Amino acid sequence: MEKILVGLKRVVDYNVRVQVKSDGSGVETDGVKMSINPFDEIALEEALRIRERGDANEVVVVSIGSSESQQQLRTGLAMGADRAILVETASSTDALTVARVFRTIIDRENADLVILGKQAIDDDNSQTGQMLAALWGRPQATFASELTFDGTTAKVTREVDAGLETLEIDLPAVITVDLRLNEPRYVKLPDIMKAKKKPLDTIPLADLGVDGAPEVKETAYKPPEGRQRGIMVEDVAGLVAALNDKGLL
Amino acid sequence: MSKVLVIAEHNGESLNPSTAKSVSCATQIDGATVDVAVFGSSVAGVAQEAAELNGVARVLSVEREENDPAIAAILAPQIVALAGDYSHVFGPSTTFGKDLMPRVAALLGVNQISDIMSVEGSHSFKRPVYAGNAIVSVDAPADSIVIATVRTASYQAADRGNNAPIEAASVDAELPTHTRFVELRTGSSDRPDLQAAARVVSGGRALASEENFELIYKLADKLGAAIGSSRAAVDAGYVPPETQVGQTGQIIAPDLYIAIGISGAIQHITGIKDAGTIVAINKDEEAPIFEVSDIGLVGDLFTVVPELTDALG
Numbered sequence: 048m049e050k051i052l053v054g055l056k057r058v059v060d061y062n063v064r065v066q067v068k069s070d071g072s073g074v075e076t077d078g079v080k081m082s083i084n085p086f087d088e089i090a091l092e093e094a095l096r097i098r099e100r101g102d103a104n105e106v107v108v109v110s111i112g113s114s115e116s117q118q119q120l121r122t123g124l125a126m127g128a129d130r131a132i133l134v135e136t137a138s139s140t141d142a143l144t145v146a147r148v149f150r151t152i153i154d155r156e157n158a159d160l161v162i163l164g165k166q167a168i169d170d171d172n173s174q175t176g177q178m179l180a181a182l183w184g185r186p187q188a189t190f191a192s193e194l195t196f197d198g199t200t201a202k203v204t205r206e207v208d209a210g211l212e213t214l215e216i217d218l219p220a221v222i223t224v225d226l227r228l229n230e231p232r233y234v235k236l237p238d239i240m241k242a243k244k245k246p247l248d249t250i251p252l253a254d255l256g257v258d259g260a261p262e263v264k265e266t267a268y269k270p271p272e273g274r275q276r277g278i279m280v281e282d283v284a285g286l287v288a289a290l291n292d293k294g295l296l
Numbered sequence: 297m298s299k300v301l302v303i304a305e306h307n308g309e310s311l312n313p314s315t316a317k318s319v320s321c322a323t324q325i326d327g328a329t330v331d332v333a334v335f336g337s338s339v340a341g342v343a344q345e346a347a348e349l350n351g352v353a354r355v356l357s358v359e360r361e362e363n364d365p366a367i368a369a370i371l372a373p374q375i376v377a378l379a380g381d382y383s384h385v386f387g388p389s390t391t392f393g394k395d396l397m398p399r400v401a402a403l404l405g406v407n408q409i410s411d412i413m414s415v416e417g418s419h420s421f422k423r424p425v426y427a428g429n430a431i432v433s434v435d436a437p438a439d440s441i442v443i444a445t446v447r448t449a450s451y452q453a454a455d456r457g458n459n460a461p462i463e464a465a466s467v468d469a470e471l472p473t474h475t476r477f478v479e480l481r482t483g484s485s486d487r488p489d490l491q492a493a494a495r496v497v498s499g500g501r502a503l504a505s506e507e508n509f510e511l512i513y514k515l516a517d518k519l520g521a522a523i524g525s526s527r528a529a530v531d532a533g534y535v536p537p538e539t540q541v542g543q544t545g546q547i548i549a550p551d552l553y554i555a556i557g558i559s560g561a562i563q564h565i566t567g568i569k570d571a572g573t574i575v576a577i578n579k580d581e582e583a584p585i586f587e588v589s590d591i592g593l594v595g596d597l598f599t600v601v602p603e604l605t606d607a608l609g
């Protein structure tokens with residue numbers, strides 16, 4: 048195949064202990080470390096491997112967000128992507144709008160395959176890939192933990208609640224990836240230097256002529272109800288007694 | 297008046313417990329009429345199970361060869377064909393529902409609400425974000441259909457005792473052939489299902505090998521418990537992926553959860569927040585898992601777990 052598109056979302060780093068803002072308008076992001084959504088990094092790693100073994104010629108990373116998302120795109124270029132596209136918007140975008148943006152980029156780029164993370168660790172939505180596949184009228188293989196290509200088809204093993212499911216899909220298609228698909232490479236300093244010279248195009252969201260979706264309004268953020276720390280027992284006898292007290296044995 | 301269609305999850309033989317939980321969520325909408333749609337090739341038994349769930353007004357069975365086993369790209373256009381009669385379409389937030397419902401939503405031109413944990417009004421819901429570190433209240437647009445998944449760990453299964461009518465529905469939809477099922481590999485399943493089990497015994501990286509997980513299996517068998525695990529244990533190959541509990545694994549709500557040699561990373565905790573009682577066994581008294589545990593025991597699992605298994609007679 049010729050071209051693979053990979054989505055890179057800028058999110059709060061997975062090591063950050065997220066705090067809800069006191070006015071309930073969202074979560075604290077000031078001075079908080081931001082990174083590529085971990086699943087997207089796996090998506091990119093897979094695309095690079097597909098290119099490196101000669102099954103594709105070009106990998107293009109795409110992010111939809113503020114100009115700050117350039118950082119994540121540069122990291123993607125340093126990992127090995129050939130080009131980057133930032134669809135710039137100051138406001139937050141919902142999953143359907145993001146899917147519609149990808150849909151127009153697919154046409155512009157004539158992409159054969161789109162690889163996305165199975166979910167973003169900020170909104171935990173797990174929607175964009177499925178929505179994109181629907182809008183494109185093409186197959187979706189979500190939660191992938193293994194993929195192989197054979198000309199115009201792909202075999203994808205998916206991590207589902209019951210075990211491992213394998214689907215055969217025709218290309219073009221959308222694949223969303225799970226954690227165990229691969230281990231993303233580390234970026235080396237020379238790669239970061241090289242990445243500065245790679246093309247990064249910015250397209251204002253408004254220029255794409257994408258319809259906005261009916262808005263789901265977020266009215267308030269709250270911290271979750273925490274669990275209370277319970278008791279400590281000394282030994283197994285104490286544990287059995289405590290379980291008996293709660294009527295659990 | 298709200299009319300909710302719940303998409304049943306099943307394996308061709310029996311209804312997945314996620315369906316009864318999704319029905320519970322749907323009945324939380326004031327005055328809602330709740331129907332269940334069962335897609336498959338021969339679903340009489342499953343449809344009967346759905347008809348027994350309290351709160352269900354009607355079961356639609358949609359039988360077609362192509363519907364077995366379920367593939368999102370094939371079910372989605374059929375659900376769209378049925379959706380015109382409904383104000384809401386719900387699926388469970390299991391891998392089945394997460395795969396399917398966004399595809400339905402996009403075909404209908406609306407956003408999807410993921411992981412409803414509480415119904416606040418016909419178009420107002422609460423859902424977890426940031427691995428459960430924040431809960432957000434959302435309002436879906438009042439003038440469009442609501443497509444959503446239900447966080448099954450937040451709901452008790454609807455009781456049985458009903459006898460709702462079952463109707464065969466034929467839907468007019470063109471089905472794609474671009475996606476084909478090859479196989480499903482399931483682990484040994486003589487133990488209880490992780491989603492449905494009242495008790496879960498879960499092991500982490502500290503088990504250090506596939507062989508050592510035998511300790512977890514023995515304790516689980518004594519308790520009639522399902523097996524869970526941390527991502528680290530799955531990544532290391534000690535246990536199959538479907539046992540993983542957490543943000544990117546299964547979200548569960550057993551009465552009793554025993555975490556053994558699991559540190560309690562936020563991504564793991566988010567999968568067990570709704571457990572009745574959490575027990576932690578860890579050799580590090582500072583391990584974060586103790587902050588959310590009802591009963592904690594500091595000790596070496598390689599001595600504590602066999603002792604506990606013996607103590608349970």
Ligand SMILES: Cc1cc2nc3c(=O)[nH]c(=O)nc-3n(C[C@H](O)[C@H](O)[C@H](O)COP(=O)(O)OP(=O)(O)OC[C@H]3O[C@@H](n4cnc5c(N)ncnc54)[C@H](O)[C@@H]3O)c2cc1C
Nearest residue numbers: 500501502526527528542543544545557558559579580597
């Ligand atoms: C995007 C993303 C998603 C993730 N999703 C998940 C998820 O869904 N589920 C999940 O579990 N993780 C998930 N993780 C990983 C998570 O961050 C942790 O790395 C993981 O949960 C750690 O597993 P663990 O507790 O088994 O291992 P560790 O953190 O290594 O903990 C091992 C524990 O065992 C204890 N121990 C060691 N030896 C003994 C002994 N002999 N006896 C008793 N105790 C002992 C140690 O004190 C320690 O507390 C995710 C991470 C990312 C980045």
